[in-house]
Amino acid sequence: MLFLAACGMSQAEDYIEQNYTFVDAVAGSTSNDRAMMYRSEQSLADTASELSQVQEPDQIGEVVEGRQVLVYDDEFIILTEDPDNPDTTLVEVAGEEFVRNTYHPGFFTGMFVGSFLSNRFGPTWVQTQGNRCSRGGCYTGGGSYRSFPSTSTYGRGSTFRGGGPGVGK
Numbered sequence: 001m002l003f004l005a006a007c008g009m010s011q012a013e014d015y016i017e018q019n020y021t022f023v024d025a026v027a028g029s030t031s032n033d034r035a036m037m038y039r040s041e042q043s044l045a046d047t048a049s050e051l052s053q054v055q056e057p058d059q060i061g062e063v064v065e066g067r068q069v070l071v072y073d074d075e076f077i078i079l080t081e082d083p084d085n086p087d088t089t090l091v092e093v094a095g096e097e098f099v100r101n102t103y104h105p106g107f108f109t110g111m112f113v114g115s116f117l118s119n120r121f122g123p124t125w126v127q128t129q130g131n132r133c134s135r136g137g138c139y140t141g142g143g144s145y146r147s148f149p150s151t152s153t154y155g156r157g158s159t160f161r162g163g164g165p166g167v168g169k
Helices: 002-007 011-019 044-054 096-102 116-121 125-135
Strands: 021-027 034-040 067-071 075-082 085-095 137-139 145-147
Touching: 011 034, 011 044, 011 075, 011 085, 034 044, 034 096, 044 067, 044 075, 044 085, 075 096, 085 096
Parallel strands: none
Antiparallel strands: 021 034, 034 085, 067 075, 075 085, 137 145
């Protein structure tokens, strides 16, 4: 136990690394930030139960659209039903900073009661992260980034009218 604390690994993270198949590493928004992806040969419910027995999470999110989150002191373990095989589960181990700086806030909608993430990341996290995501793309779990439509008021269908003097207004 002392060894795990010295290495910065949690019991759950160490268990995942030793017992699940490594799939991929996902780069975050900073050079040192990444999440590690593994595959469990069990269902989402069985994987969540197993990991909760290895190390009790601080918070367990509700299952939403085949996803569930186990939150620990400084890491999130995101469980997703494998789209290619519903009897297996993708297990992503992401540090708190990776989640804060990379994930789209909408990913967690419905998983937590009340304002759990706002309390953890600060009350403006949803708005600032949502604004950042609308300008580029945000991580949506499972190793993929997704672009979100821009919320800009410029361009087609907007109230902004460009051109200048004498241009058909």
